[in-house]
Amino acid sequence: MSLEELIEEERRAMKIIEEAKIEAEKIISEAKKKAEEILGKVTKREFIEARVKEEEKKAEAEAEEIRKKHEVEAEKIKSIAEERIQKAIELVLMEVLKVE
Amino acid sequence: MSEALEVIKSEIIKRSREEAEKIISEAKKKAEETINSAERKAEEILAKSIKPEIAVMRKRILGAAQLEGRKMILKAKDDAISKVFSIVEEKLKKIANGEDKEHKYEDILLKLIKEAASKIDEKELIITSNEQTLAYLNNNIKEIENKLKNEGFEVKLKIENSPCNCIGGIIAYNNSKTKIFYNLLEGRLLKLKESLRGKIAEILFS
Numbered sequence: 001m002s003l004e005e006l007i008e009e010e011r012r013a014m015k016i017i018e019e020a021k022i023e024a025e026k027i028i029s030e031a032k033k034k035a036e037e038i039l040g041k042v043t044k045r046e047f048i049e050a051r052v053k054e055e056e057k058k059a060e061a062e063a064e065e066i067r068k069k070h071e072v073e074a075e076k077i078k079s080i081a082e083e084r085i086q087k088a089i090e091l092v093l094m095e096v097l098k099v100e
Numbered sequence: 101m102s103e104a105l106e107v108i109k110s111e112i113i114k115r116s117r118e119e120a121e122k123i124i125s126e127a128k129k130k131a132e133e134t135i136n137s138a139e140r141k142a143e144e145i146l147a148k149s150i151k152p153e154i155a156v157m158r159k160r161i162l163g164a165a166q167l168e169g170r171k172m173i174l175k176a177k178d179d180a181i182s183k184v185f186s187i188v189e190e191k192l193k194k195i196a197n198g199e200d201k202e203h204k205y206e207d208i209l210l211k212l213i214k215e216a217a218s219k220i221d222e223k224e225l226i227i228t229s230n231e232q233t234l235a236y237l238n239n240n241i242k243e244i245e246n247k248l249k250n251e252g253f254e255v256k257l258k259i260e261n262s263p264c265n266c267i268g269g270i271i272a273y274n275n276s277k278t279k280i281f282y283n284l285l286e287g288r289l290l291k292l293k294e295s296l297r298g299k300i301a302e303i304l305f306s
Contacts, residue, residue: 006108009112020124027131035137043145053148071172084303
């Protein structure tokens with residue numbers, strides 16, 4: 001009686017492993033299918049266009065940063081210290097009125 | 101005996117479940133590797149095929165932004181320099197109107213005439229300017245001639261009483277109008293605009 005029970009248990013164990021193997025094969029098979037899809041997609045025009053679009057967005061974001069950086073610099077230029085402006089005015093005036 | 105049997109049975113199932121988990125886990129790992137590898141390969145293919153297109157596109161977009169930014173900065177600098185010249189022009193108007201305490205227009209005028217006399221180098225000089233300056237010159241012509249004489253310029257001045265529209269300074273010429281010397285304040289300022297840009301930029305932005 002006990003030996004039969006053990007054999008039965010062993011069969012159950014083998015079934016669990018068999019089922020796991022089937023599941024594993026399914027997982028790998030699906031992964032292969034997905035991999036093929038990934039590789040197949042890259043040569044499709046719409047995918048390439050989407051990717052170019054994506055890169056374009058990135059470049060636009062970088063361009064915006066560049067613009068902002070320049071805007072900050074331009075604002076800094078606009079707020080020149082009064083003493084510098086005065087110094088420049090004095091120089092020009094001196095040169096205009098400098099008669100040989 | 102029955103208890104021992106239960107232990108063995110439980111152990112058999114436990115081991116089989118462990119084995120099953122291991123099989124699934126390895127399969128998942130392999131699947132992940134397969135997908136990752138495909139993604140890497142796809143990325144390589146894609147990069148190779150669209151890399152030049154993306155490079156051109158990036159150059160275009162970033163180049164335009166750089167150019168726009170540089171223009172913005174140049175404009176800000178140009179505006180600042182123009183502001184300096186505008187203020188100087190206003191100051192020159194005040195000087196010519198006698199509203200500037202630091203600069204005496206009469207002294208400046210004398211220097212401008214002296215320079216004209218030196219450049220034209222004739223015994224007689226005809227001078228014109230704006231209405232206000234002409235009025236001053238008409239009233240002080242002898243005094244100016246004397247001052248010029250004292251500085252080594254013996255020259256007879258004639259005033260051309262047709263005023264020009266200018267801030268101040270003079271236009272001088274000889275009788276035959278073959279030699280004309282423009283010594284107007286705005287003309288002098290205009291001449292300096294280009295040559296002084298560098299120095300002004302250095303003062304303002306360095």
